[in-house]
Each structure stands twice: as C-alpha cells, then as structure tokens.
Amino acid sequence: MTLDWTERFQGTAALPRAVRNRLVDVARIIHMDEGAQVFGPANVPDSLFFLYEGRIRVSQSSESGREITLYRVDAGESCVLTTACMLAEEAYNAEGVAESEITAVVLPKPAFDRLVAEEEAFRKFVFAAYSKRLIDLLRVVDDVAFGHMDVRLAERLLALTGDLKEISATHQQLASELGTAREVVSRVLSDFQKREMIAQSRGRIALIDKNALKILAGSK
Amino acid sequence: MTLDWTERFQGTAALPRAVRNRLVDVARIIHMDEGAQVFGPANVPDSLFFLYEGRIRVSQSSESGREITLYRVDAGESCVLTTACMLAEEAYNAEGVAESEITAVVLPKPAFDRLVAEEEAFRKFVFAAYSKRLIDLLRVVDDVAFGHMDVRLAERLLALTGDLKEISATHQQLASELGTAREVVSRVLSDFQKREMIAQSRGRIALIDKNALKILAGSK
DNA sequence: CACGTTAGGTGACAATGTCACTGAAGAAGT
DNA sequence: ACTTCTTCAGTGACATTGTCACCTAACGTG
Structure with missing residues (x-):
C-alpha cells in the first residue's frame, strides 16, 4: 500500500504532496481485526497513530465495570490520546478498540518529532487533531453532567x-x-x-x- | 516586568535561555483582576495564553444554569483550551475566570506559530500542556460518570x-x-x-x- | 434596628443507579 | 425436534441524586 494515503487526512489544510511523500517514507502500515485493542492501559503505544481505514471507539471504564464512549476515531483522523498517554505519567483508563477491521499508519516517535518540526502542514494537522479531541471531551462532560x-x-x-x-x-x-x-x-x-x-x-x-x-x- | 518569567513554566523540559529570550521579545504582559473572564464563548481569544501569576478556573455551564469546574490553570501553565477554541468552529461553552489577580503572558498567534516551528523546547512544552488537559478532562469524565x-x-x-x-x-x-x-x-x-x-x-x-x-x- | 440580600434547610417528588431475580430468544449439541 | 446453555431483556424494590417550592437564618446596609 504505497498509495497517497495522506489524502485521506483532514487537517486544517490538506497535507501538501511533499509532506505526504515524507510521511510515506517513514511510516509503517498496520492492520488489526475488529475487536482488537488498539491501545489501552496495558498497551501504551510508543508511536503515533493515523487511521486510514475503519473506525476506533475510544472509551473509558470504571472500576465497577461501567463504561462510556468518549469519541470515535474515523478514517482520516489521528488518535492524539495515545500521544497524551505517552507523555502523561498519570494513570488513565481509556482504551481504543477497533470497531471494524482497521488499517492505520504508524509513525515512530522520532519521525513524528521530525515531521512536526519541519512541516508546518503536518503541525497544523496535529494541533487540529488535539483541539478536536478536547472539544469532543467538553461535549462528553456536558452530556454526562447536565x-x-x-x-x-x-x-x-x-x-x-x-x-x-x-x-x-x-x-x-x-x-x-x-x-x-x-x-x-x-x-x-x-x-x-x-x-x-x-x-x-x-x-x-x-x-x-x-x-x-x-x-x-x-x-x- | 522583563524578568525571566519563562523559568516559571513547567514543560517536559525547562525552556532554555535562548527560547526564553525569544519569548520575552514577542510577548505582551497583561494583568487582570479577580473575577475577570479570561476567555469564554463571547470572548474568543486570538492569542496564546501563559499564566505567570495567579490561578484561572476553567468551567463549563449548562443552559439550565448549573456549572462544573473542568480544571484550573496554575502559574506556570498555559491554557490550551483557548487554542482549541480558536481552531474549533463548533460552539462550546467553557469559560475561564480569574480566581485571583493574574499576570499572564500573551503571545500573538503568528509569534506562537514561529516559536513552535523553530524551538523544540517550546514545542514540547505546548504538547505537554495539551496532553495534561486531555488527561484532566478524562478525570472529569470519570468522576462525573462514575x-x-x-x-x-x-x-x-x-x-x-x-x-x-x-x-x-x-x-x-x-x-x-x-x-x-x-x-x-x-x-x-x-x-x-x-x-x-x-x-x-x-x-x-x-x-x-x-x-x-x-x-x-x-x-x- | 429595620430591611433587603444571600446562604442554607426541608419536604415532596422525579430521574437515575443498583441489586436480585425472572423469563425469553437464540445457539449449540444430541 | 428436543434439550440445554448462554445471552438478552424485563421487573420490582430500594438508594442516590436532581428538581422544585418554599422557608428560615445570618449578614450587610442605611
């Protein structure tokens, strides 16, 4: 799969061709089956995750066994919660589960750092992704609380x-x-x-x- | 106030002197009284916000008049929700209110973009800030839901x-x-x-x- | 001290969460 | 087809939380 997968990604601006090519160079493609845990407390990723195909449900669960869906990662989006988890020392109990067969692009952290440093379009994409999730969570809080x-x-x-x-x-x-x-x-x-x-x-x-x-x- | 305020900021790494000096060059210092609304639905900022002194309470309120505290921004932290709000077209109803007299460093967006592009330490600081808030919100969801x-x-x-x-x-x-x-x-x-x-x-x-x-x- | 304003208390009821249990629908085996 | 097992859904009793209306107490002000 050497196609132009970056076309799928919806940042504030579409990623220009030059960036795409750089991404394709360093990225690794992975597949997972429906129901597979993409990330979770026992499964902390050391890479960045861009979903090419399929859908991931990100949820949080309580000790008592109840669970709540926080948001879904659709094709073309990235999962910034994994980055947050990498940085945070705190315990968290969110997990991502594939809702369908998925294809994702995995970017090792060093490659991510380099791209963020050097490509403005990529940087914008990542910031937009973070912002979207923050807003998503605000909505969840609003829903649950009120x-x-x-x-x-x-x-x-x-x-x-x-x-x-x-x-x-x-x-x-x-x-x-x-x-x-x-x-x-x-x-x-x-x-x-x-x-x-x-x-x-x-x-x-x-x-x-x-x-x-x-x-x-x-x-x- | 031309002091080395960046020493206050807790990123993944302390910001090196070179970055601090650059920040001081482009930043503007502002003061606000206790009770002042730092940002909100009717008051969308176009700048980035770094809190030097004081504390900000970030809350969300419902139509029915109820309210919930999402997190607090302490001295040395930045308020990334403002960035998220800038990017998001969606309506949100979070607001930040000064809990004490505050002193903040305001960075115009272009300057922010330049620093993020050019200074790795600054970039790390910003990403860490985003991650912290995401984790904070996870905690709120967990609390309220369970x-x-x-x-x-x-x-x-x-x-x-x-x-x-x-x-x-x-x-x-x-x-x-x-x-x-x-x-x-x-x-x-x-x-x-x-x-x-x-x-x-x-x-x-x-x-x-x-x-x-x-x-x-x-x-x- | 009278008055108005704000903080807090109370009872009734509605909505939601919890628990223990029951029955019903489908799946699997014989 | 029939039995058995598992999963899904329904129910009643009760606890907790949310809502409403109203009341009382404490404080500030003139």
Missing part, C-alpha cells in the same frame, strides 16, 4: 443509525455508549416503544419515528 | 483546603465545582457534619477530621 437520559439516548440512536432504519445493538452496548446501566437503557427504550418511536426485537432497534426522536434529541 | 457524590465532595474539600484547617466556600460554590445542585451539596455536607468530619458556619467549612475524609475520598 444531559438527560432520554435525550442522550435519542441522540445516540439517531447517530448510530445514520441513514438506515434500524441498528443492531444490545441494551448493554447502548448503556456503554452513554456511561449508564443496562436497566436504565431498558427503561427509557420501553418508554420510547410505548410512545411508538421505536420497535424492539432481541439485539435490534428499529427507528419508526425518527422525527419524534429528533425533536426529543433537541429538547431540554 | 463517581459518587460523597466521595467527590470529600476530595474537593481536601483539595481546596490544602494544608489549612478550613475554607470559605458556599454550598453553591462547591456545587459549581462538582457540577451538581446546591441542595445536594447541603445534604452531603450535613451528613458529614453528623458524622463529625466537618463543622459548618455560614460560608465556611472546617475540616475537623481530615483523616476520615481521606478514607472516604479513597473509597468506592
């Missing part, structure tokens, strides 16, 4: 479903998205069902009234 | 009190620290009082059994 469960769940359902009509997701998975307990998701979903906004079957949820969900997601 | 109120409040009381015996803080202020409601703080505090861990008077809380608080803060 948001209502029904609204948050409606948002997630819409986001996860996209243009489709239904998704396959267990109540437990949705609970892990939102950082709550399965029972809470069950309660809210059965309320949605009573109000005829969704239909449920084992492991599947069909959105039969997206409009109502959107109205709900935008309220409170 | 933490228990009594534990969180005990932690805050200990942190805010430091080596002293008591602090002056209203229940509302503590609620704003933790992103909860005043009534909740009142309830937990009266429980602490009943258990003789603290003593309360209007606007003041005395920690009479720090040990018990520490035990509580470390549990759950």
